[in-house]
């Protein structure tokens with residue numbers, strides 16, 4: 001590699017803009033640690049005039065990111081646009097084919113096209129680094145690829161979406177409803193660019209689970225349909241009831257090998273307030289890795305926001321500047337396993353079911369009879385009447401039951417006129 005390293009940054013949203021400032025202000029430190037001088041030769045964004053936290057040198061600006069690669073010899077390209085396809089995919093593919101190293105926080109792109117892009121990087125003898133795509137500032141991918149390299153990992157799980165964790169914690173702390181708290185999360189730059197839905201429906205955490213699985217189990221990034229639920233249906237009411245039960249709602253991503261089959265899920269969980277995971281609050285992420293011989297490793301840190309994300313992007317940069325060409329997925333794509341999916345119907349959990357009902361005789365027994373029919377055994381019932389409106393909230397905690405029963409027990413209540421809305425279901429962990 002030349003002594004002066006030409007760098008381009010495409011995408012100047014909150015992350016790209018923060019990264020640019022870090023690159024500009026940390027040139028000396030980068031040289032001290034790697035012996036390499038970096039030079040930013042080009043940047044690109046849709047709108048040059050947008051108000052940004054840090055000023056952008058207009059002389060470096062390109063509207064079309066693909067023009068950058070035509071006009072400059074770029075050694076390392078940062079992609080911070082954030083699409084799973086479109087221009088993000090195009091610029092990354094073009095760069096890799098050109099022999100340009102790529103660094104990206106784009107989990108949508110890597111979880112969807114990571115196998116092919118890694119193959120392309122290998123073929124062209126360049127790095128494709130995506131530490132920032134999972135758990136923001138926590139160096140978890142590097143920990144799996146390097147620090148835990150020879151462990152046999154059986155499970156990786158944790159809190160992988162900072163926006164959701166922030167929203168759940170803020171609702172509990174401030175007693176505010178979901179939409180108000182979401183607005184604040186967006187202002188803080190936690191939510192995915194342009195589309196907070198991806199944070200709230202579990203997609204963002206799921207993309208991270210897929211990337212973690214590949215690295216943890218030496219397998220191809222999976223494409224199976226999986227159980228994916230976000231926090232959209234969680235109401236302040238659920239958070240308050242959980243609190244009374246000494247529980248907390250957390251959105252967990254879980255990837256596990258069960259009988260050598262891959263089980264990947266994302267869904268809200270009720271966890272004990274006394275547990276470790278129950279105390280990871282705010283924008284914090286936590287990843288727990290179970291492996292042999294290491295045992296259980298826990299990594300915790302800020303999982304979203306321009307600062308933590310840039311921290312991971314710069315660690316990728318330094319990794320490239322320091323050394324050898326690495327396989328993006330730890331081993332060559334041609335040697336990765338294709339794991340079969342575990343049957344989600346066999347997933348077993350206790351359930352929290354919240355029913356909003358008309359307060360009249362026979363309603364509770366209608367619910368319990370239906371549950372009994374599906375062999376869902378009740379562990380606990382809490383009923384809170386709303387006298388003024390002749391309504392009541394009934395919360396049932398079940399004994400452990402399979403996912404198949406769990407699906408059935410939701411659909412069986414659909415046509416009951418005494419049940420005023422679709423029940424809220426949250427699985428209990430453990």
Ligand code: HSE
Nearest residue numbers: 161162163191192304
């Ligand atoms: N939007 C993501 C989150 C941050 O809230 O965790 C980047 O991964």
